[in-house]
């Protein structure tokens with residue numbers, strides 16, 4: 483079967499050998515395996531920490547966590563009761579059916595509607611859909627935010643916190659040169675302009691690149707992933723380096739094996755008018 487659903491996870495398989503595993507907890511993709519375009523070798527393309535909690539007790543350290551309704555830490559009073567990066571990554575989503583199943587693409591839809599505990603902390607009406615589409619060499623994830631209110635504007639941020647598996651020692655992200663970025667490692671300091679042709683994360687990195695263009699490449703050891711984004715104007719590049727020692731769900735040296743490339747609305751807010759839907763999409767392609 484191309485889609486297997488259990489109480490807690492989904493597995494999607496493509497006829498060409500690629501596959502995805504996703505937890506209903508957070509709609510968090512925890513694995514994407516896809517063949518190389520030239521060698522055909524099926525490899526894991528995302529990083530999920532071997533120490534990540536996959537039992538729903540804590541947001542998953544790895545894969546693709548979904549960030550909504552704000553990119554943390556909270557800065558607005560209406561988010562003060564919510565935890566870092568909001569609740570979308572720590573609530574249980576529902577499988578909402580197979581969207582397509584053919585030789586090109588197998589895709590599914592998940593939905594999250596606010597439950598009582600979310601409504602108590604975040605009363606604004608909303609509904610989230612997440613479409614996960616698996617192609618031979620590509621994984622396409624689309625977050626749809628609906629505002630069902632007839633009167634109230636829904637204000638939010640959203641982001642896909644993608645952990646790309648790559649060897650940090652030899653990997654770079656391009657093209658970011660010339661972009662203005664917020665350096666979250668130096669809070670309060672003015673924004674900076676990226677001067678590097680190729681950005682690496684050999685030192686701790688936590689940079690929010692604004693109006694970043696939506697087209698990035700992560701390359702290392704002759705392999706790589708093309709990251710395209712639509713609807714997400716920013717991209718965050720994050721790796722904690724040895725500060726990762728403070729994270730109970732990241733093993734010693736785990737930070738050497740990923741770069742987070744996070745398309746998102748992170749430096750700005752989206753005001754969604756009543757009755758409207760917003761979409762943010764990420765397309766990952768094996769290079």
Ligand SMILES: O=P(O)(O)OC[C@H]1O[C@H](O)[C@H](O)[C@@H](O)[C@@H]1O
Pocket residue numbers: 541566567666688689718719720742744
């Ligand atoms: O530890 P988490 O809550 O998953 O956040 C991990 C990281 O996410 C983003 O990339 C932020 O820019 C970082 O500041 C944060 O440390």
